[in-house]
Amino acid sequence: MISLLLACASEPTLDRDLWGVPEHFPDPAVPQDNPLTPARVELGRYLFYDFGLSDTGTRSCGICHETAKGFTDGFVRAVGTHNDIHPRNTLSVINAAWRGELGWVPGSNLTLEQQLLIPLLGEHPIEMGMSEALLLERINDNPLYPPLFEQAFGDAEPTLEHAAMAIAGFERSIIGGRSPYDAWLQGTPLPEDAERGRALFFGEETQCSRCHGGLFLDSPTNQWGQVTAKHGAFNTGLYNVDGEGAYPETAPGLIAKTGRARDSGVFRTPSLRNVALTGPWGHDGSVGSLQDMLDSYARGGRLVSSGANPGDGATNPHKSKHIQGFDLSEAQAQDLLAFLDALTDESLLEDARYQSPFCPFDINDTGTPAEADCIPDSRPPELLP
Ligand code: HEC
Ligand code: HEC
Structure with missing residues (x-):
């Protein structure tokens, strides 16, 4: 309790109403000197x-x-x-x-x-x-x-x-905290297709939420859905240019910093909030549609069959153990896409303050x-x- 009080005392108070911090968001980290x-x-x-x-x-x-x-x-x-x-x-x-x-x-x-x-x-x-x-x-x-x-x-x-x-x-x-998903977090049901997509997203089969968990859908979680770290970084099997797990030289991943083979293709998990607006996707923008992204995950990694960096990402030895592939019907893909759409906060786009x-x-x-x-x-x- 004492440490909690001290922690609060060291943070400047922030006027949540003034900045429109949604009720279900924690206080943001604002440096004391700014x-x-x-x-x-x-x-x-x-x-x-x-x-x-x-x-x-x-x-x-x-x-x-x-x-x-x-x-x-x-x-x-x-x-x-x-x-x-x-x-x-x-x-x-x-x-x-x-x-x-x-x-x-x-x-x-x-x-x-x-x-x-x-x-x-x-x-x-x-x-x-x-x-x-x-x-x-x-x-x-x-x-x-x-x-x-x-x-x-x-x-x-x-x-x-x-x-x-x-x-x-x-x-x-x-x-941005006024998406249909935020309304769901506060008790309003999602449209039926997005609700089915939500169940898939947080289900054991797809494993999406094992990496995209927490309020911002960017935190790793354990099998009970608890957030285990604020951020995660993984190889999601987008490439395998040399058959040994390499990503293209222009963006090799964390390995560029550490030199460790297992960091090949490792990038930070981005937040999926507003993801329907932020295409093209992936660290190098090489994923042209959200459907292609889902296909890559369902396959257990992406098959790049033409262009400068061919290879089968599904056999990338450095990919995360959560990228195993799963059966995804056309209808289920539509539901997942409806869920990703429900992460969009439309009010942001017209907000005069921005x-x-x-x-x-x-x-x-x-x-x-x-x-x-x-x-x-x-x-x-x-x-x-
Ligand atoms: C092993 C952890 C992991 C799992 C499981 C996972 N993701 Fe990801 N996701 C990531 C990482 C890391 C990236 C960035 C990868 C890159 O670009 O190299 C990413 C990127 C994305 C993107 C692109 C975001 C952007 O802004 O470019 C989407 C969309 C996405 N994931 C959706 C999903 C869905 C849907 C599932 C479940 C089918 C899923 N992810 C499963 C870690 C994961
Ligand atoms: C030429 C386009 C371009 C310009 C101009 C630009 N950015 Fe970016 N910004 C990027 C790219 C690309 C990234 C991703 C960088 C990376 O990590 O590889 C990025 C990342 C960021 C991030 C990190 C977001 C996150 O989730 O990690 C912030 C914050 C940011 N930019 C703020 C700014 C600010 C502030 C300016 C103006 C001073 C600015 N950017 C100018 C392209 C741009």
Whole structure:
């Protein structure tokens, strides 16, 4: 009891009503030095959608993490500001406040404040192509920002640290907990097909919930349905390019960090919330439909028969013991798909709190009179289309 009180005391209190934290969600992990204030979240929203935060003016966080696509981009693999192809598929930022692990490859151990420096400043691949100096130059040139920084941090002078804190705050405010499945968790029945799909998903036959368990469907569970760890990472038998369990060289999995053969093809289990919106699927976007994903699991691994990386994932020696294959009738597949659909929180897509505050990408201050009222972002004139 005492340790519980101490644990609570070390967390800043968060106004659950203000941020719309659903009743059945626990408190999110908000770092003590970056409380979620309306002014920080608002500044973060501007920065998240600002095309001026990429060297060529063609990328923002929000263009790769688009609201309508469940905060992903619809690409097989993300494409950076210089057309570098990212080795992996874009992950959603919805409910990131509850994520203990960020990224496809487990063990990165990053906070949201640290993670966003990768797309912003990273060079392998180049995603937004910024440097700290260019970032500050762009922000300083936009009269919009000093008052926003002043309100958020009591200091009108923009810094990279404050920008990162604000963006992370905005990300923490993106909460999705109003899907039909959430209603079910609170006592409202699911449509019949989704209910049958739910039973399959949590059943012994498919084993889905052994890896996709817990509130966010991203935690491993034991045979009694109890969550055993906050996050898991597995080889799900998507590839077997050398017959010995290798995944393609562009995205080999956790083995790239550890060098251990058994970490080949091991990626973090993503949350399945809003999964119907976040395609294409898989760490490299190589799964074109949810039906294909189900077929791969039912087969006990994917058969890649053509293209650059042929091989039978079902015989991958490093795949998880929970990927054994099962019989799946056409009707059962439809039910499972109905359940996956029931994980979508439609209210997120139209929520004004998550929309871009700026003019559309190709209008800005050169817009037609009706559109000229909108707020220009930080792109310098020479980068406007
Ligand atoms: C060029 C497209 C692109 C841009 C721009 C981009 N991201 Fe991402 N984002 C990705 C990809 C790809 C991943 C998956 C990275 C990985 O782990 O392999 C990702 C992952 C993430 C994650 C981890 C989500 C999770 O569940 O683990 C967060 C958080 C995130 N991005 C936030 C941001 C923020 C904030 C910005 C702006 C500063 C940003 N991203 C800009 C493509 C992009
Ligand atoms: C052994 C653990 C495990 C089991 C069992 C499992 N999954 Fe997964 N799931 C994962 C991992 C890990 C990934 C990411 C794999 C990758 O891309 O390499 C994933 C990815 C997915 C994706 C794609 C998500 C995205 O955003 O790209 C879907 C959909 C999915 N699983 C649904 C299911 C369903 C339905 C079942 C049951 C038939 C199931 N999973 C069983 C671990 C598992």
